[in-house]
Amino acid sequence: MAENRSPRMALIGVVAAAVAILVATGIAIAPRTAPVFHGTTYTEVAPAAQFSLVDHDGRQVSLDTYRGHPVLLFFGYTNCPDVCPTTLTKLTSAMKQAGGEAEDIRVLLITVDPANDTPATLKKYTGNFGPAVVGLTGDSAALAVARQGYGAYVEKVAAAAPAPAAHAEHGAHTGHASRPAGMTVHSGVVYGIDRRGNLQVVISDSATPEEVADDLRTLAGL
Known part of the structure:
Protein backbone atom coordinates (compact mmCIF):
# COMPACT_ATOMS: atom_id res chain seq x y z
CA MET A 1 0.00 0.00 0.00
CA PRO A 31 -2.95 45.18 -12.90
CA ARG A 32 -3.05 47.39 -9.84
CA THR A 33 -6.32 49.02 -8.94
CA ALA A 34 -6.15 52.65 -10.00
CA PRO A 35 -5.89 55.02 -7.02
CA VAL A 36 -8.98 57.13 -6.37
CA PHE A 37 -8.40 60.88 -6.21
CA HIS A 38 -10.73 63.85 -5.92
CA GLY A 39 -8.46 65.78 -8.29
CA THR A 40 -7.94 65.31 -12.02
CA THR A 41 -6.14 62.09 -12.96
CA TYR A 42 -4.66 60.70 -16.15
CA THR A 43 -5.72 57.71 -18.24
CA GLU A 44 -2.06 56.67 -18.38
CA VAL A 45 0.25 57.61 -15.53
CA ALA A 46 3.62 58.82 -16.80
CA PRO A 47 6.80 60.28 -15.29
CA ALA A 48 6.43 63.92 -14.27
CA ALA A 49 8.44 66.48 -16.24
CA GLN A 50 12.00 66.95 -15.07
CA PHE A 51 13.56 70.30 -14.21
CA SER A 52 16.96 71.65 -13.24
CA LEU A 53 16.64 74.52 -10.77
CA VAL A 54 18.14 75.99 -7.60
CA ASP A 55 16.52 75.54 -4.20
CA HIS A 56 16.23 78.21 -1.54
CA ASP A 57 19.50 77.03 0.01
CA GLY A 58 21.35 77.62 -3.26
CA ARG A 59 21.68 73.93 -4.19
CA GLN A 60 21.19 72.62 -7.71
CA VAL A 61 18.20 70.29 -7.69
CA SER A 62 15.98 68.32 -10.06
CA LEU A 63 12.80 66.33 -9.57
CA ASP A 64 14.99 63.29 -8.95
CA THR A 65 16.38 65.06 -5.87
CA TYR A 66 13.04 64.39 -4.19
CA ARG A 67 12.67 60.77 -5.33
CA GLY A 68 11.27 58.71 -2.46
CA HIS A 69 9.05 61.58 -1.29
CA PRO A 70 5.56 62.41 -2.52
CA VAL A 71 5.79 65.87 -4.14
CA LEU A 72 3.25 68.66 -4.43
CA LEU A 73 4.48 71.07 -7.10
CA PHE A 74 3.03 74.42 -8.08
CA PHE A 75 4.06 77.69 -9.69
CA GLY A 76 3.86 81.03 -7.92
CA TYR A 77 5.84 83.87 -6.38
CA THR A 78 6.49 85.50 -3.02
CA ASN A 79 4.68 88.77 -3.80
CA CYS A 80 1.53 86.92 -4.88
CA PRO A 81 -1.35 88.57 -2.98
CA ASP A 82 -3.76 85.66 -2.83
CA VAL A 83 -3.28 82.40 -4.73
CA CYS A 84 0.11 81.42 -3.30
CA PRO A 85 -0.49 82.09 0.41
CA THR A 86 -3.92 80.50 0.13
CA THR A 87 -2.51 77.43 -1.63
CA LEU A 88 0.39 76.99 0.79
CA THR A 89 -1.88 77.41 3.79
CA LYS A 90 -4.32 74.85 2.40
CA LEU A 91 -1.56 72.34 1.58
CA THR A 92 0.20 72.59 4.93
CA SER A 93 -3.13 72.34 6.75
CA ALA A 94 -4.10 69.30 4.66
CA MET A 95 -0.75 67.65 5.44
CA LYS A 96 -1.44 68.02 9.15
CA GLN A 97 -4.95 66.67 8.66
CA ALA A 98 -3.62 63.70 6.69
CA GLY A 99 -1.35 62.84 9.60
CA GLY A 100 1.62 60.47 9.55
CA GLU A 101 0.81 59.18 6.08
CA ALA A 102 1.75 62.57 4.64
CA GLU A 103 4.59 63.58 6.92
CA ASP A 104 7.33 63.11 4.29
CA ILE A 105 5.60 65.07 1.51
CA ARG A 106 7.63 67.88 -0.05
CA VAL A 107 5.91 71.02 -1.36
CA LEU A 108 7.83 72.68 -4.20
CA LEU A 109 7.08 76.29 -5.09
CA ILE A 110 8.64 77.12 -8.46
CA THR A 111 8.82 80.87 -8.86
CA VAL A 112 7.36 82.71 -11.84
CA ASP A 113 9.10 85.92 -10.72
CA PRO A 114 12.85 85.14 -10.68
CA ALA A 115 13.85 88.82 -10.80
CA ASN A 116 12.52 89.29 -7.28
CA ASP A 117 12.50 85.75 -5.88
CA THR A 118 16.13 85.11 -4.97
CA PRO A 119 16.94 81.96 -2.98
CA ALA A 120 17.12 84.07 0.20
CA THR A 121 13.72 85.65 -0.51
CA LEU A 122 12.16 82.28 -1.21
CA LYS A 123 13.63 80.77 1.94
CA LYS A 124 12.24 83.55 4.11
CA TYR A 125 8.83 83.25 2.47
CA THR A 126 8.51 79.45 2.53
CA GLY A 127 9.74 79.41 6.13
CA ASN A 128 6.37 80.85 7.11
CA PHE A 129 4.72 77.60 6.07
CA GLY A 130 7.04 74.98 7.54
CA PRO A 131 10.10 72.90 6.64
CA ALA A 132 8.28 70.76 4.07
CA VAL A 133 7.94 73.74 1.72
CA VAL A 134 10.86 74.43 -0.63
CA GLY A 135 11.24 77.43 -2.94
CA LEU A 136 12.87 76.87 -6.34
CA THR A 137 14.26 79.36 -8.84
CA GLY A 138 16.67 79.45 -11.76
CA ASP A 139 17.47 81.34 -14.93
CA SER A 140 14.70 82.25 -17.39
CA ALA A 141 15.45 79.30 -19.69
CA ALA A 142 15.36 76.70 -16.90
CA LEU A 143 12.14 78.13 -15.48
CA ALA A 144 10.55 78.18 -18.94
CA VAL A 145 11.38 74.48 -19.36
CA ALA A 146 9.75 73.74 -16.01
CA ARG A 147 6.59 75.68 -16.88
CA GLN A 148 6.30 74.07 -20.30
CA GLY A 149 6.79 70.62 -18.82
CA TYR A 150 3.67 71.05 -16.68
CA GLY A 151 1.65 73.28 -19.00
CA ALA A 152 1.58 75.98 -16.32
CA TYR A 153 -0.41 79.11 -17.09
CA VAL A 154 1.49 82.31 -16.35
CA GLU A 155 0.86 85.83 -17.67
CA LYS A 156 2.52 89.13 -16.86
CA VAL A 157 -0.10 91.89 -16.90
CA ALA A 158 0.97 95.13 -18.57
CA ALA A 159 -2.23 97.06 -17.84
CA ALA A 160 -5.23 96.71 -15.59
CA ALA A 161 -7.87 94.37 -17.01
CA PRO A 162 -10.55 91.97 -15.73
CA ALA A 163 -9.27 88.45 -15.05
CA PRO A 164 -10.94 85.39 -16.64
CA ALA A 165 -12.89 83.14 -14.32
CA ALA A 166 -10.90 80.09 -15.35
CA HIS A 167 -8.20 78.83 -17.69
CA ALA A 168 -8.66 75.94 -20.07
CA GLU A 169 -5.69 73.99 -18.71
CA HIS A 170 -7.23 71.51 -16.25
CA GLY A 171 -10.12 74.00 -15.81
CA ALA A 172 -7.88 75.82 -13.36
CA HIS A 173 -8.99 79.07 -11.78
CA THR A 174 -6.40 81.85 -11.80
CA GLY A 175 -7.68 82.90 -8.40
CA HIS A 176 -7.15 86.62 -9.12
CA ALA A 177 -10.33 88.70 -9.11
CA SER A 178 -8.68 91.52 -11.08
CA ARG A 179 -5.42 92.23 -12.85
CA PRO A 180 -3.50 95.24 -11.52
CA ALA A 181 -0.79 96.51 -13.86
CA GLY A 182 2.51 94.69 -13.42
CA MET A 183 0.90 91.73 -11.65
CA THR A 184 1.79 88.16 -12.56
CA VAL A 185 -1.32 86.03 -13.04
CA HIS A 186 -0.97 82.27 -12.76
CA SER A 187 -3.06 79.18 -12.24
CA GLY A 188 -3.51 77.78 -8.77
CA VAL A 189 -3.38 74.06 -9.53
CA VAL A 190 -1.05 71.71 -7.68
CA TYR A 191 0.66 68.75 -9.37
CA GLY A 192 0.77 65.61 -7.22
CA ILE A 193 3.79 63.40 -7.95
CA ASP A 194 4.32 60.00 -6.33
CA ARG A 195 7.48 58.65 -4.72
CA ARG A 196 8.68 57.16 -8.02
CA GLY A 197 8.41 60.46 -9.86
CA ASN A 198 5.11 59.78 -11.65
CA LEU A 199 2.53 62.54 -12.12
CA GLN A 200 -0.60 61.12 -10.53
CA VAL A 201 -3.07 63.95 -9.95
CA VAL A 202 -3.75 67.63 -10.54
CA ILE A 203 -5.40 69.25 -7.53
CA SER A 204 -7.62 72.23 -8.32
CA ASP A 205 -7.51 75.41 -6.29
CA SER A 206 -11.25 74.90 -5.71
CA ALA A 207 -10.67 71.60 -3.84
CA THR A 208 -11.80 71.64 -0.22
CA PRO A 209 -9.26 71.06 2.57
CA GLU A 210 -10.86 67.67 3.22
CA GLU A 211 -10.54 66.66 -0.43
CA VAL A 212 -6.92 67.76 -0.49
CA ALA A 213 -6.17 65.79 2.68
CA ASP A 214 -7.78 62.68 1.13
CA ASP A 215 -5.69 63.09 -2.02
CA LEU A 216 -2.52 63.51 0.01
CA ARG A 217 -3.20 60.25 1.85
CA THR A 218 -3.76 58.48 -1.45
CA LEU A 219 -0.64 59.99 -3.01
CA ALA A 220 1.49 59.15 0.02
CA GLY A 221 0.27 55.55 -0.05
CA LEU A 222 1.42 54.87 -3.62
Missing part, protein backbone atom coordinates in the same frame (compact mmCIF):
# COMPACT_ATOMS: atom_id res chain seq x y z
CA ALA A 2 2.83 2.42 0.87
CA GLU A 3 4.41 1.90 -2.56
CA ASN A 4 1.10 2.78 -4.30
CA ARG A 5 0.59 5.90 -2.20
CA SER A 6 4.04 7.34 -2.85
CA PRO A 7 3.60 8.13 -6.58
CA ARG A 8 0.10 9.48 -5.91
CA MET A 9 1.33 11.75 -3.12
CA ALA A 10 4.19 12.90 -5.30
CA LEU A 11 1.76 13.76 -8.10
CA ILE A 12 -0.46 15.68 -5.71
CA GLY A 13 2.58 17.61 -4.50
CA VAL A 14 3.60 18.52 -8.05
CA VAL A 15 0.08 19.68 -8.90
CA ALA A 16 -0.14 21.74 -5.70
CA ALA A 17 3.20 23.38 -6.45
CA ALA A 18 2.11 24.18 -9.99
CA VAL A 19 -1.13 25.74 -8.76
CA ALA A 20 0.79 27.82 -6.24
CA ILE A 21 3.14 29.10 -8.95
CA LEU A 22 0.22 30.00 -11.23
CA VAL A 23 -1.56 31.86 -8.43
CA ALA A 24 1.59 33.75 -7.48
CA THR A 25 2.27 34.64 -11.11
CA GLY A 26 -1.28 35.83 -11.56
CA ILE A 27 -0.97 38.10 -8.55
CA ALA A 28 2.31 39.46 -9.79
CA ILE A 29 1.06 40.34 -13.26
CA ALA A 30 -2.45 41.45 -12.29
Whole structure:
Protein backbone atom coordinates (compact mmCIF):
# COMPACT_ATOMS: atom_id res chain seq x y z
CA MET A 1 0.00 0.00 0.00
CA ALA A 2 2.83 2.42 0.87
CA GLU A 3 4.41 1.90 -2.56
CA ASN A 4 1.10 2.78 -4.30
CA ARG A 5 0.59 5.90 -2.20
CA SER A 6 4.04 7.34 -2.85
CA PRO A 7 3.60 8.13 -6.58
CA ARG A 8 0.10 9.48 -5.91
CA MET A 9 1.33 11.75 -3.12
CA ALA A 10 4.19 12.90 -5.30
CA LEU A 11 1.76 13.76 -8.10
CA ILE A 12 -0.46 15.68 -5.71
CA GLY A 13 2.58 17.61 -4.50
CA VAL A 14 3.60 18.52 -8.05
CA VAL A 15 0.08 19.68 -8.90
CA ALA A 16 -0.14 21.74 -5.70
CA ALA A 17 3.20 23.38 -6.45
CA ALA A 18 2.11 24.18 -9.99
CA VAL A 19 -1.13 25.74 -8.76
CA ALA A 20 0.79 27.82 -6.24
CA ILE A 21 3.14 29.10 -8.95
CA LEU A 22 0.22 30.00 -11.23
CA VAL A 23 -1.56 31.86 -8.43
CA ALA A 24 1.59 33.75 -7.48
CA THR A 25 2.27 34.64 -11.11
CA GLY A 26 -1.28 35.83 -11.56
CA ILE A 27 -0.97 38.10 -8.55
CA ALA A 28 2.31 39.46 -9.79
CA ILE A 29 1.06 40.34 -13.26
CA ALA A 30 -2.45 41.45 -12.29
CA PRO A 31 -2.95 45.18 -12.90
CA ARG A 32 -3.05 47.39 -9.84
CA THR A 33 -6.32 49.02 -8.94
CA ALA A 34 -6.15 52.65 -10.00
CA PRO A 35 -5.89 55.02 -7.02
CA VAL A 36 -8.98 57.13 -6.37
CA PHE A 37 -8.40 60.88 -6.21
CA HIS A 38 -10.73 63.85 -5.92
CA GLY A 39 -8.46 65.78 -8.29
CA THR A 40 -7.94 65.31 -12.02
CA THR A 41 -6.14 62.09 -12.96
CA TYR A 42 -4.66 60.70 -16.15
CA THR A 43 -5.72 57.71 -18.24
CA GLU A 44 -2.06 56.67 -18.38
CA VAL A 45 0.25 57.61 -15.53
CA ALA A 46 3.62 58.82 -16.80
CA PRO A 47 6.80 60.28 -15.29
CA ALA A 48 6.43 63.92 -14.27
CA ALA A 49 8.44 66.48 -16.24
CA GLN A 50 12.00 66.95 -15.07
CA PHE A 51 13.56 70.30 -14.21
CA SER A 52 16.96 71.65 -13.24
CA LEU A 53 16.64 74.52 -10.77
CA VAL A 54 18.14 75.99 -7.60
CA ASP A 55 16.52 75.54 -4.20
CA HIS A 56 16.23 78.21 -1.54
CA ASP A 57 19.50 77.03 0.01
CA GLY A 58 21.35 77.62 -3.26
CA ARG A 59 21.68 73.93 -4.19
CA GLN A 60 21.19 72.62 -7.71
CA VAL A 61 18.20 70.29 -7.69
CA SER A 62 15.98 68.32 -10.06
CA LEU A 63 12.80 66.33 -9.57
CA ASP A 64 14.99 63.29 -8.95
CA THR A 65 16.38 65.06 -5.87
CA TYR A 66 13.04 64.39 -4.19
CA ARG A 67 12.67 60.77 -5.33
CA GLY A 68 11.27 58.71 -2.46
CA HIS A 69 9.05 61.58 -1.29
CA PRO A 70 5.56 62.41 -2.52
CA VAL A 71 5.79 65.87 -4.14
CA LEU A 72 3.25 68.66 -4.43
CA LEU A 73 4.48 71.07 -7.10
CA PHE A 74 3.03 74.42 -8.08
CA PHE A 75 4.06 77.69 -9.69
CA GLY A 76 3.86 81.03 -7.92
CA TYR A 77 5.84 83.87 -6.38
CA THR A 78 6.49 85.50 -3.02
CA ASN A 79 4.68 88.77 -3.80
CA CYS A 80 1.53 86.92 -4.88
CA PRO A 81 -1.35 88.57 -2.98
CA ASP A 82 -3.76 85.66 -2.83
CA VAL A 83 -3.28 82.40 -4.73
CA CYS A 84 0.11 81.42 -3.30
CA PRO A 85 -0.49 82.09 0.41
CA THR A 86 -3.92 80.50 0.13
CA THR A 87 -2.51 77.43 -1.63
CA LEU A 88 0.39 76.99 0.79
CA THR A 89 -1.88 77.41 3.79
CA LYS A 90 -4.32 74.85 2.40
CA LEU A 91 -1.56 72.34 1.58
CA THR A 92 0.20 72.59 4.93
CA SER A 93 -3.13 72.34 6.75
CA ALA A 94 -4.10 69.30 4.66
CA MET A 95 -0.75 67.65 5.44
CA LYS A 96 -1.44 68.02 9.15
CA GLN A 97 -4.95 66.67 8.66
CA ALA A 98 -3.62 63.70 6.69
CA GLY A 99 -1.35 62.84 9.60
CA GLY A 100 1.62 60.47 9.55
CA GLU A 101 0.81 59.18 6.08
CA ALA A 102 1.75 62.57 4.64
CA GLU A 103 4.59 63.58 6.92
CA ASP A 104 7.33 63.11 4.29
CA ILE A 105 5.60 65.07 1.51
CA ARG A 106 7.63 67.88 -0.05
CA VAL A 107 5.91 71.02 -1.36
CA LEU A 108 7.83 72.68 -4.20
CA LEU A 109 7.08 76.29 -5.09
CA ILE A 110 8.64 77.12 -8.46
CA THR A 111 8.82 80.87 -8.86
CA VAL A 112 7.36 82.71 -11.84
CA ASP A 113 9.10 85.92 -10.72
CA PRO A 114 12.85 85.14 -10.68
CA ALA A 115 13.85 88.82 -10.80
CA ASN A 116 12.52 89.29 -7.28
CA ASP A 117 12.50 85.75 -5.88
CA THR A 118 16.13 85.11 -4.97
CA PRO A 119 16.94 81.96 -2.98
CA ALA A 120 17.12 84.07 0.20
CA THR A 121 13.72 85.65 -0.51
CA LEU A 122 12.16 82.28 -1.21
CA LYS A 123 13.63 80.77 1.94
CA LYS A 124 12.24 83.55 4.11
CA TYR A 125 8.83 83.25 2.47
CA THR A 126 8.51 79.45 2.53
CA GLY A 127 9.74 79.41 6.13
CA ASN A 128 6.37 80.85 7.11
CA PHE A 129 4.72 77.60 6.07
CA GLY A 130 7.04 74.98 7.54
CA PRO A 131 10.10 72.90 6.64
CA ALA A 132 8.28 70.76 4.07
CA VAL A 133 7.94 73.74 1.72
CA VAL A 134 10.86 74.43 -0.63
CA GLY A 135 11.24 77.43 -2.94
CA LEU A 136 12.87 76.87 -6.34
CA THR A 137 14.26 79.36 -8.84
CA GLY A 138 16.67 79.45 -11.76
CA ASP A 139 17.47 81.34 -14.93
CA SER A 140 14.70 82.25 -17.39
CA ALA A 141 15.45 79.30 -19.69
CA ALA A 142 15.36 76.70 -16.90
CA LEU A 143 12.14 78.13 -15.48
CA ALA A 144 10.55 78.18 -18.94
CA VAL A 145 11.38 74.48 -19.36
CA ALA A 146 9.75 73.74 -16.01
CA ARG A 147 6.59 75.68 -16.88
CA GLN A 148 6.30 74.07 -20.30
CA GLY A 149 6.79 70.62 -18.82
CA TYR A 150 3.67 71.05 -16.68
CA GLY A 151 1.65 73.28 -19.00
CA ALA A 152 1.58 75.98 -16.32
CA TYR A 153 -0.41 79.11 -17.09
CA VAL A 154 1.49 82.31 -16.35
CA GLU A 155 0.86 85.83 -17.67
CA LYS A 156 2.52 89.13 -16.86
CA VAL A 157 -0.10 91.89 -16.90
CA ALA A 158 0.97 95.13 -18.57
CA ALA A 159 -2.23 97.06 -17.84
CA ALA A 160 -5.23 96.71 -15.59
CA ALA A 161 -7.87 94.37 -17.01
CA PRO A 162 -10.55 91.97 -15.73
CA ALA A 163 -9.27 88.45 -15.05
CA PRO A 164 -10.94 85.39 -16.64
CA ALA A 165 -12.89 83.14 -14.32
CA ALA A 166 -10.90 80.09 -15.35
CA HIS A 167 -8.20 78.83 -17.69
CA ALA A 168 -8.66 75.94 -20.07
CA GLU A 169 -5.69 73.99 -18.71
CA HIS A 170 -7.23 71.51 -16.25
CA GLY A 171 -10.12 74.00 -15.81
CA ALA A 172 -7.88 75.82 -13.36
CA HIS A 173 -8.99 79.07 -11.78
CA THR A 174 -6.40 81.85 -11.80
CA GLY A 175 -7.68 82.90 -8.40
CA HIS A 176 -7.15 86.62 -9.12
CA ALA A 177 -10.33 88.70 -9.11
CA SER A 178 -8.68 91.52 -11.08
CA ARG A 179 -5.42 92.23 -12.85
CA PRO A 180 -3.50 95.24 -11.52
CA ALA A 181 -0.79 96.51 -13.86
CA GLY A 182 2.51 94.69 -13.42
CA MET A 183 0.90 91.73 -11.65
CA THR A 184 1.79 88.16 -12.56
CA VAL A 185 -1.32 86.03 -13.04
CA HIS A 186 -0.97 82.27 -12.76
CA SER A 187 -3.06 79.18 -12.24
CA GLY A 188 -3.51 77.78 -8.77
CA VAL A 189 -3.38 74.06 -9.53
CA VAL A 190 -1.05 71.71 -7.68
CA TYR A 191 0.66 68.75 -9.37
CA GLY A 192 0.77 65.61 -7.22
CA ILE A 193 3.79 63.40 -7.95
CA ASP A 194 4.32 60.00 -6.33
CA ARG A 195 7.48 58.65 -4.72
CA ARG A 196 8.68 57.16 -8.02
CA GLY A 197 8.41 60.46 -9.86
CA ASN A 198 5.11 59.78 -11.65
CA LEU A 199 2.53 62.54 -12.12
CA GLN A 200 -0.60 61.12 -10.53
CA VAL A 201 -3.07 63.95 -9.95
CA VAL A 202 -3.75 67.63 -10.54
CA ILE A 203 -5.40 69.25 -7.53
CA SER A 204 -7.62 72.23 -8.32
CA ASP A 205 -7.51 75.41 -6.29
CA SER A 206 -11.25 74.90 -5.71
CA ALA A 207 -10.67 71.60 -3.84
CA THR A 208 -11.80 71.64 -0.22
CA PRO A 209 -9.26 71.06 2.57
CA GLU A 210 -10.86 67.67 3.22
CA GLU A 211 -10.54 66.66 -0.43
CA VAL A 212 -6.92 67.76 -0.49
CA ALA A 213 -6.17 65.79 2.68
CA ASP A 214 -7.78 62.68 1.13
CA ASP A 215 -5.69 63.09 -2.02
CA LEU A 216 -2.52 63.51 0.01
CA ARG A 217 -3.20 60.25 1.85
CA THR A 218 -3.76 58.48 -1.45
CA LEU A 219 -0.64 59.99 -3.01
CA ALA A 220 1.49 59.15 0.02
CA GLY A 221 0.27 55.55 -0.05
CA LEU A 222 1.42 54.87 -3.62
